[in-house]
Amino acid sequence: MSANFVSVVDLFSIGIGPSSSHTVGPMRAAQTFIRNLDSFPAKVLVELRGSLAATGVGHGTDRAALLGLVGYTPTTTSADVEPKPGEPIPATGHISGPAGTVEYVLRFDPAPVAAHPNCLIFDAWDANGNVLAEREDYYSVGGGFIQDRWEMEAHRDETGVASAREIPSVPYPFNTAAELMQLCDETGLTIAEIMRANEESIHGREKLDAHLDAVWNVMQECVAHGLKTEGTLPGGLNVRRRANRLHRLLTAEYEASTARGLDAMEWVNLYALAVNEENAAHGQVVTAPTNGAAGIIPAVMHYCRDFTDDFTVERARNFLLTAGAVGSIIKTNASISGAEVGCQGEVGSASSMAAAGMCAALGGTPAQVENAAEIALEHNLGLTCDPVGGLVQVPCIERNAIGGVKAINAARLAKLGDGTNIVTLDDVVETMAATGRDMMTQYKETSMGGLAVQLGLPVNITEC
Numbered sequence: 001m002s003a004n005f006v007s008v009v010d011l012f013s014i015g016i017g018p019s020s021s022h023t024v025g026p027m028r029a030a031q032t033f034i035r036n037l038d039s040f041p042a043k044v045l046v047e048l049r050g051s052l053a054a055t056g057v058g059h060g061t062d063r064a065a066l067l068g069l070v071g072y073t074p075t076t077t078s079a080d081v082e083p084k085p086g087e088p089i090p091a092t093g094h095i096s097g098p099a100g101t102v103e104y105v106l107r108f109d110p111a112p113v114a115a116h117p118n119c120l121i122f123d124a125w126d127a128n129g130n131v132l133a134e135r136e137d138y139y140s141v142g143g144g145f146i147q148d149r150w151e152m153e154a155h156r157d158e159t160g161v162a163s164a165r166e167i168p169s170v171p172y173p174f175n176t177a178a179e180l181m182q183l184c185d186e187t188g189l190t191i192a193e194i195m196r197a198n199e200e201s202i203h204g205r206e207k208l209d210a211h212l213d214a215v216w217n218v219m220q221e222c223v224a225h226g227l228k229t230e231g232t233l234p235g236g237l238n239v240r241r242r243a244n245r246l247h248r249l250l251t252a253e254y255e256a257s258t259a260r261g262l263d264a265m266e267w268v269n270l271y272a273l274a275v276n277e278e279n280a281a282h283g284q285v286v287t288a289p290t291n292g293a294a295g296i297i298p299a300v301m302h303y304c305r306d307f308t309d310d311f312t313v314e315r316a317r318n319f320l321l322t323a324g325a326v327g328s329i330i331k332t333n334a335s336i337s338g339a340e341v342g343c344q345g346e347v348g349s350a351s352s353m354a355a356a357g358m359c360a361a362l363g364g365t366p367a368q369v370e371n372a373a374e375i376a377l378e379h380n381l382g383l384t385c386d387p388v389g390g391l392v393q394v395p396c397i398e399r400n401a402i403g404g405v406k407a408i409n410a411a412r413l414a415k416l417g418d419g420t421n422i423v424t425l426d427d428v429v430e431t432m433a434a435t436g437r438d439m440m441t442q443y444k445e446t447s448m449g450g451l452a453v454q455l456g457l458p459v460n461i462t463e464c
Contacts, residue, residue, distance in 0.1 A: 004332040005170050008195065008324035009203055011331070012215045013144050013287045015074030017279035018392035020291040021118055021337050022052060022059035022445075025140025027077070030068030032146065033122045034099065037132050041124035043103040044069055049119035051339035052140065053108040054446040058235060058390025060282060062089050062106055065120060069104065070097025074144070078284075085282035086234030112441055115152050116141060117339035142337030142345065143289045170198035177329055177370050177425040184366035191356070191366050192318035195325045212317045215286050219275070219298035222285050226274025233280045235391040243274035264307045265405050271299035272401040280393045289327045289336045292343070292385075292392050293350035295400035297323060300354040300407050304361050315361050322360040323353035326373045329425070334433035338385035339445040341436025343396075347403040348380030348432065352425075354407035359414050367419025374425040376410035381428065382435055384443035386450030395451060 015024040026048075034040070046065050048056045056062055063083055072081065079085050091106050113119040118140040124132040137149040172187070172194045174180040183194055199208045227247045233239045247270055253263070275295035279285045288297040301319055305311045327336070327349060335341045336349045355376035359369045380403070388394040442449030 004175055004328075005173065005198060006324075006328040006331050007202060008199060008320060008327075009208070009211050010145070011143065011287075011289050011324050011327050012211075012320060013074070014214065014218050014284065015144060015287055015291070016064075016077050016079075017282045017285050017291050017294070019059045019061075020144040020287040020289075020294075021140045021142045021339060022055060022061045023064040023282075024074045024144035024287060024291065025118065025142075025146050026052065026061050026120055027064040027068035027072065027074055028144065029120050029138035029140060029146045030065045030122070031071075031073065032148075033124075033133070033136055033138065034069055036136075037124060039126060039132065040100050041102055041132050042127040043105070043125045045105045045107065045123040047107040047109060047121040049109050049111070049121060050113040051110075051117040051445045052120060053110040054448065055387065055390035056108060057089075058387070058447070059392060060085055066095045066104055066106075067097060069099075069102055070095050071099030072097050079282045086236075110446070115139060115149070116337075117441075117444065118142075118337065140337075142335055142340065143331070144287050170201050172198055175329070175332055177326075177373070177429075180325060180329070181366055181370060190318075190322075190360065191325050191369055192321040192360060195321040199321070209317065212320050213313065215288075215320060216301065216313075216316045218284065218286050219288075219301065222278050222283070223271050223274045223298060223302060225283065226278045227270070229277070229281075233277065233391075233393055234282070235280075235389065235393065237389050237391055237393055239280070239393045239397075241277045243270055243277055246270050246273065264303065265408075267306065268299050268303050268404045268408065269401040271302040272296060272404045273397060275299065276392075276397040276400045280391065280397060288323075289331070289349055289353065290338070290346045292338060292396050293346040293400060293403065295397075296347065296350035296403040296407060297354045297357065299400070299404035300358050300411075303404075303408060304358055308362065311361065319357035319361050322369060323357035326353045326356045326425070330377070330429055330432075333426070333429045335436060341432060342383055342439050342444050343385040343399065344377075344380050344383040344432055345436060346385065347399050348377050348383055350400075351380055351403040351407045351410070352377035354404065355410035355414070358408060358411035362411065362415050364411070364415050365419055368414045368417065370425050371417060371419050371421045372411045372414035374421055374423060374428050375413055376407050377425065377428045377432065378423060379406060379410075381432060382439075384439065384450050385445040386443055386452045387445065387447055388452045388455055390447045390452075
């Protein structure tokens with residue numbers, strides 16, 4: 001049996017905000033396009049299509065794609081690189097970076113694209129006006145993953161969503177939660193041990209552990225930076241950062257010994273807010289599994305660190321490996337792209353992954369872990385993605401706090417049971433994919449419906 005295996009090394013990547021599909025993916029697509037040319041171009045046309053056009057300016061897609069053309073990567077780009085986040089970018093101009101300087105033309109077309117809502121099209125010319133490439137299509141399929149036109153056509157399955165690359169050589173292949181549970185039953189291994197064996201067959205133990213440790217370290221650094229930073233987020237909504245003030249309030253309560261019974265949940269809220277305010281400010285975050293949902297897994301891991309016993313480095317690794325197994329199942333059989341299935345694919349997936357990771361950290365059996373993931377995802381079904389003003393701020397930041405608390409509740413509920421459930425994780429994943437297909441386009445990361453319109457702040461489509 002082969003599996004559409006998604007590695008945790010790819011699922012948890014370190015990059016920049018505010019969006020894995022609208023910022024990280026387009027930057028990687030631009031890098032890949034340039035790398036495949038015979039020579040560095042003098043001029044490039046970048047056409048953003050579908051959801052990338054609808055919320056591209058608010059998500060920094062135009063900035064990300066242009067910086068990717070000239071050699072910047074998601075791990076080497078900071079908010080200080082010109083053009084800075086939130087600055088208006090002309091439809092035509094020049095962009096410079098480590099790879100050189102290129103003349104560019106930007107176009108936006110929000111019309112739906114059949115293959116995938118997140119589409120970029122590139123044309124390139126040399127200094128003499130000769131065509132280097134024409135109508136090269138790339139798709140940002142969620143979580144920073146990209147596919148070109150041929151990969152998209154080759155890796156689509158009967159669910160109608162883009163599937164992961166096939167990796168048939170792992171020792172314990174699985175596509176579904178049922179297959180994963182069967183492997184655990186047959187081998188006596190935990191989900192984390194199954195994932196570790198698969199990951200080490202691809203990356204080796206040293207590289208795997210180094211990546212898992214780097215992910216957890218960046219998550220902690222992101223929270224710490226978010227807690228100490230004040231000010232207003234870029235983008236024009238004038239959303240003020242709240243994590244710094246909330247941190248001071250909670251710290252004062254502890255010093256005054258006035259902490260309440262639900263105080264732990266307030267810290268979870270704090271951790272999630274800190275991460276997603278950093279993300280909204282185009283700071284460094286971990287895609288987990290997307291940037292719009294980047295605060296949920298760090299918030300739950302911080303909860304485990306601060307409010308449970310012995311959350312060691314090894315337990316943190318097992319948390320991420322377990323969460324990664326659930327993320328792989330969701331990405332293979334549904335989607336983690338808000339533009340494809342709504343926010344159920346982002347916050348819902350992250351909450352499900354976090355619930356699984358925490359249940360495992362609490363000593364849950366594989367069946368209890370599967371139950372935790374199912375509970376968390378089930379109660380995010382139908383969640384729309386309608387960011388106000390096309391920015392990853394309202395309701396996205398608070399939504400991560402709610403998703404983190406849901407994950408903790410799901411993990412604890414599952415741990416109290418024996419793992420028996422009427423609705424399985426596979427049932428919920430299949431339902432999420434179907435719900436996403438049925439969801440109207442204006443509720444899938446276009447800012448053309450829902451809260452964005454209700455508040456009178458739909459995104460403005462740039463005319464170029």
